[in-house]
Amino acid sequence: xxxxxxxxxxxxxxxxxxxxxxxxxxxxxxxxxxxxxxxxxxxxxxxxxxxxxxxxxxxxxxxxxxxxxxxxxxxxxxxxxxxxxxxxxxxxxxxxxxxxxxxxxxxx
Amino acid sequence: xxxxxxxxxxxxxxxxxxxxxxxxxxxxxxxxxxxxxxxxxxxxxxxxxxxxxxxxxxxxxxxxxxxxxxxxxxxxxxxxxxxxxxxxxxxxxxxxxxxxxxxxxxxxxxxxxxxxxxxxxxxxxxxxxxxxxxxxxxxxxxxxxxxxxxxxxxxxxxxxxxxxxxxxxxxxxxxxxxxxxxxxxxxxxxxxxxxxxxxxxxxxxxxxxxxxxxxxxxxxxxxxxxxxxxxxxxxxxxxxxxxxxxxxxxxxxxxxxxxxxxxxxxxxxxxxxxxxxxxxxxxxxxxxxxxxxxxxxxxxxxxxxxxxxxxxxxxxxxxxxxxxxxxxxxxxxxxxxxxxxxxxxxxxxxxxxxxxxxxxxxxxxxxxxxxxxxxxxxxxxxxxxxxxxxxxxxxxxxxxxxxxxxxxxxxxxxxxxxxxxxxxxxxxxxxxxxxxxxxxxxxxxxxxxxxxxxxxxxxxxxxxxxxxxxxxxxxxxxxxxxxxxxxxxxxxxxxxxxxxxxxxxxxxxxxxxxxxxxxxxxxxxxxxxxxxxxxxxxxxxxxxxxxxxxxxxxxxxxxxxxxxxxxxxxxxxxxxxxxxxxxxxxxxxxxxxxxxxxxxxxxxxxxxxxxxxxxxxxxxxxxxxxxxxxxxxxxxxxxxxxxxxxxxxxxxxxxxxxxxxxxxxxxxxxxxxxxxxxxxxxxxxxxxxxxxxxxxxxxxxxxxxxxxxxxxxxxxxxxxxxxxxxxxxxxxxxxxxxxxxxxxxxx
Numbered sequence: 090x091x092x093x094x095x096x097x098x099x100x101x102x103x104x105x106x107x108x109x110x111x112x113x114x115x116x117x118x119x120x121x122x123x124x125x126x127x128x129x130x131x132x133x134x135x136x137x138x139x140x141x142x143x144x145x146x147x148x149x150x151x152x153x154x155x156x157x158x159x160x161x162x163x164x165x166x167x168x169x170x171x172x173x174x175x176x177x178x179x180x181x182x183x184x185x186x187x188x189x190x191x192x193x194x195x196x197x
Numbered sequence: 198x199x200x201x202x203x204x205x206x207x208x209x210x211x212x213x214x215x216x217x218x219x220x221x222x223x224x225x226x227x228x229x230x231x232x233x234x235x236x237x238x239x240x241x242x243x244x245x246x247x248x249x250x251x252x253x254x255x256x257x258x259x260x261x262x263x264x265x266x267x268x269x270x271x272x273x274x275x276x277x278x279x280x281x282x283x284x285x286x287x288x289x290x291x292x293x294x295x296x297x298x299x300x301x302x303x304x305x306x307x308x309x310x311x312x313x314x315x316x317x318x319x320x321x322x323x324x325x326x327x328x329x330x331x332x333x334x335x336x337x338x339x340x341x342x343x344x345x346x347x348x349x350x351x352x353x354x355x356x357x358x359x360x361x362x363x364x365x366x367x368x369x370x371x372x373x374x375x376x377x378x379x380x381x382x383x384x385x386x387x388x389x390x391x392x393x394x395x396x397x398x399x400x401x402x403x404x405x406x407x408x409x410x411x412x413x414x415x416x417x418x419x420x421x422x423x424x425x426x427x428x429x430x431x432x433x434x435x436x437x438x439x440x441x442x443x444x445x446x447x448x449x450x451x452x453x454x455x456x457x458x459x460x461x462x463x464x465x466x467x468x469x470x471x472x473x474x475x476x477x478x479x480x481x482x483x484x485x486x487x488x489x490x491x492x493x494x495x496x497x498x499x500x501x502x503x504x505x506x507x508x509x510x511x512x513x514x515x516x517x518x519x520x521x522x523x524x525x526x527x528x529x530x531x532x533x534x535x536x537x538x539x540x541x542x543x544x545x546x547x548x549x550x551x552x553x554x555x556x557x558x559x560x561x562x563x564x565x566x567x568x569x570x571x572x573x574x575x576x577x578x579x580x581x582x583x584x585x586x587x588x589x590x591x592x593x594x595x596x597x598x599x600x601x602x603x604x605x606x607x608x609x610x611x612x613x614x615x616x617x618x619x620x621x622x623x624x625x626x627x628x629x630x631x632x633x634x635x636x637x638x639x640x641x642x643x644x645x646x647x648x649x650x651x652x653x654x655x656x657x658x659x660x661x662x663x664x665x666x667x668x669x670x671x672x673x674x675x676x677x678x679x680x681x682x683x684x685x686x687x688x689x690x691x692x693x694x695x696x697x698x699x700x701x702x703x704x705x706x707x708x709x710x711x712x713x714x715x716x717x718x719x720x721x722x723x724x725x726x727x728x729x730x731x732x733x734x735x736x737x738x739x740x741x742x743x744x745x746x747x748x749x750x751x752x753x754x755x756x757x758x759x760x761x762x763x764x765x766x767x768x769x770x771x772x773x774x775x776x777x778x779x780x781x782x783x784x785x786x787x788x789x790x791x792x793x794x795x796x797x798x799x800x801x802x803x804x805x806x807x808x809x810x811x812x813x814x815x816x817x818x819x820x821x822x823x824x825x826x827x828x829x830x831x832x833x834x835x836x837x838x839x840x841x842x843x844x845x846x847x848x849x850x851x852x853x854x855x856x857x858x859x860x861x862x863x864x865x866x867x868x869x870x871x872x873x874x875x876x877x878x879x880x881x882x883x884x885x886x887x888x889x890x891x892x893x894x895x896x897x898x899x900x901x902x903x904x905x906x907x908x909x910x911x912x913x914x915x916x917x918x919x920x921x922x923x924x925x926x927x928x929x930x931x932x933x934x935x936x937x938x939x940x941x942x943x944x
Contacts, residue, residue: 111382112238114419122414142387144420150408151417178389179406179426 092120100130106137109145109172118148125152128159136167146175153185165189205397206303209250211550213299216243218617220292225619228285237280240288241270242385247295249386249445251303253394258309259298262317266291269327278327287323289620294320369457370402370429371439372482374467376410378449379421388422391442398439399432405481409473425473427481553646556606563596563603564886568905570596571884575908597884608790609649611698612640615687617653618660622685625664632682633668639689644696644790651768652698652788655761659700659784660685662758667704667782677779679703695770695812696790701783707776709733734774738762769901771868771918787868797885797904799912800863801878803852806912808885808904809874813865813917817879820860833928834862834873842928843873844920849899865917872924874915887914899923 090107103124109117125131133152138145149165156163165187168176173189176182182189220243223236248263266288272278294317301307309317373395377388395401407425411417432439436454443452453467468478570593577589615637626633668674668683675681686701709730716722716736728736740759765772770788789795789810797808818836820828828834834841843862846852862873887902894900901916 111385111387111420118417118419142382143389143422143424144382144387147408147411147423148419150424151411151414154408154411155414175389178393178404179424180404181406184406 090117092117092124094124100132102132102134104134104137108140109138109148110140110142111144114144114148117145118151121148121152122155125155125163128161130162131156132164132166134167135165135172136169138169138172141171141175143175146179146181149185150181206254208550209254210299210303212250213247213303214296216247217292217296217299219243221289221620222616224285224289224292225623227280228282228623234274237270237274238385241267241274244270245385247299251299252445253441254303255441256298256302258302259295262291262298262321263295265321265324265328266295269324272327284327287320287327291320291324368429370431371399371457372453372455372459372464372467373426373428373430373439374451374453374455374471375426375428375443375446376451376472377422377424377446379418379423381446381450382422383420386445388424388426388446391446392426392428394442395428395430395432395439398434398442399430402429402431404428407473425471427478560603560607563600566596567600567884567886571906572908575906593884600884604645607646608643609646610640611642611644611649611689611696612637614649614653614656615640615689618656618687621657621660622664625661629665629670631664631668631670633664634682634684636684636686637688638686642689642691642696644788648768648788651764652786655764655772655786656687656698656700658757658761660687663700663702663704663782663784667702669705673705677705691790692787695787698786698788699783700786701781703781706778706780706782707734707737707774709776709778712736731775734776737774738772769916769918773868795885795887797883797914798863799880799883799906800846800861800874800876801880802846802850802876805850805852806880806906806910807846807876808883808912808914809863809865809917810885810914811882813867815864815866815871818862818864820862820875825860836862836864836871836873839871840928841871841873842921842924843875844924844927845875846915847875847877849920865921867918867921870921870925872921874920885914 090105090109090113092106093104095102095104101124103121105117105121107113133149153163165172165185168187168189176185176189220240223240227236244263244267248260248267251259251263269278269284269288273280273284278284294313297313298309301309301313375388381388392401392404405427407427408423410423410425412423417423430439436456439454440452443450446452451471453470455463455467464482468482471478570589574589574593577585580586619635622633622635663685664683668685669677671681674683684703686699688699688701690697713722713728713733713736716733716739717724721736721739722728722733738758738761762772765786765788768788770786773785773787774782775785776782796811798811798814800807800809820834824834828843832842834843841862841864860875860877861879862875863879864871864873866872883906885904888904890897890900890903899916899920900913902914904912904914906912
């Protein structure tokens, strides 16, 4: 699991690659929280997240809550299948409020 | 659970097998190498998952046993006990036992027999040594039951609630309220699986995830679970079935399950017992339509009437106030939209589980398609209609591709089969006090699944033999100047349309003279015959060849070897043995890649046609009249200066007629041996669907099956290995007969 950050037009884009699971949660939390400590407009690119479980989702929820507290937008983009699966199961799309692809095949 | 879960139980069985195999692999790996936290975690996960999913199906015996294993692994994970050879041995046995349990309890629905039960008791005892600490820590008296989990069924509360009154709510959904224990994720029990599982027993109408319990960033433990869930489930299942889903939730989880049409006061009760803000929960239940506003109000009124005038009741009263003030429409809209999103079934996976018979059916159909396609093709060629011919040839190409990919579906890498022998080598080696390393190469070679299944037993026999009789005891090895550690190699590779599997040891090799002596005693070899080394070694595959009372370094080698050969021959394969005294023995098995459809080469003899597997055809040459004459005398052909044994199919099958003006030779190769088949006519490539021959024909030599031509005629498929063998033998005999008169005749 790796996180990289880059600036683009006054906005920070975080790119998470690899697993967001209980196994990586400790490192992920440390790095992610460090990266979102300063109030700023952010996007988290989830397209390379290969696996996600409840622990991983909790960290996204935590990040979102912090952003709401800072009154700063935090957008999730490029949700990978793994991420969409968790968001679907937990019905969190509305909470995050990001446009996502409806996973059509899975619903049928 | 109920009957409709039979499909899931199949999944459970398959997954348990995979997991336990993984566990075995890890354990074997641990035995030879260092371990780290990850591997032990992985072991723990296996035991835990098996236990957890067995619990979902109420398979008590599996749960109980897996629990003990899990405890031991948990202690290991905590660093309380060390990984040591004895422990690995116990765990390996436990792993086997769990496999047995899965087979007996889950698959056959039976119970362990006495012997297995005794074995289990023994295992438990051995495990207990390592488990003691865990028992003390958890305070469990017996393995398996984590009934400490608070599964509150509404039933239990019936009495006081009826007393307190309150009308039934109109919702016909179950309401499930979950607050998981913090530690649940660390137990590798992810709530997401339980929630996803719910969609197996009903329809998840709505689900709300509550993250209210998430603490401040610095206090948040990334491995703890802070989420809560309110779920409405539409299901015909009973309470127990639903409660079972959460049976394995960690102790300290709050789980409330309210059946459809519960009393509204029960909901209020629930709201009060949950950690979140009551107003928020009331609003949530209304918004997910578990309760109507009216019902909530009613329930509250009832509560007010009956309750003591203390702080809590007043707090509940405030819900009403809050309800009016919060902009409900906003939330409602968002939730309504989401309510339709059903919880996805199953895990995302790169693999698809398909039942084997469905696949077989597909292959059968493709087979018919190939035959039908050939028929259409032939008609098109006769019709002289060019566009039609073009269309059919495109179709043939596509059919060919479909055939290839359909057959590919059944192709399985042999590696998994090979890996199973790690365990055998280890166990048998330990038993005999030999230190043996198994080296696997070519694990990615693929062959048909049905063959993989059938090759297991013969391979097992050969591997055991190699360990038992091939590789010498350490002392002997050292004395012979060989490394103390014996090596056994399993290798697989593709070779002209077949797969070769080699089992090679670096042991003492076979004792040629002793086999020969024995064979002469048993009358397998004539007293004056001088067979080649190769022929001698392969004598051990002869049915009557027993060496039970013979030489030590050989005893047992012959026993059952004929069965090995018979098994392999029944798969249209061959087995062959090479041995080098002092250096080792190699057994080489050759199998066709598939059993169903092959590319064939059609040849004609007289009026009938025959099919030769195309992979075995090297070339075709014309048989000139002169060559034909001389061939009759010396039983081999001259292929550009090379001696080529041959079989005339006309003679072999005693076809009528004297053949055409021209004859052709199809040069075929099998296992490094070349031979010529003399035929009348070459008819070209032909996709061949192999139809087995009936039992009556099982003794026919030289025929391995039949196929149906496009015209509806039947063509026989030639058994090239046996024909080659026959040609070579005949040529060899001829040569040895000729030897006395003309010693330098051929070689």
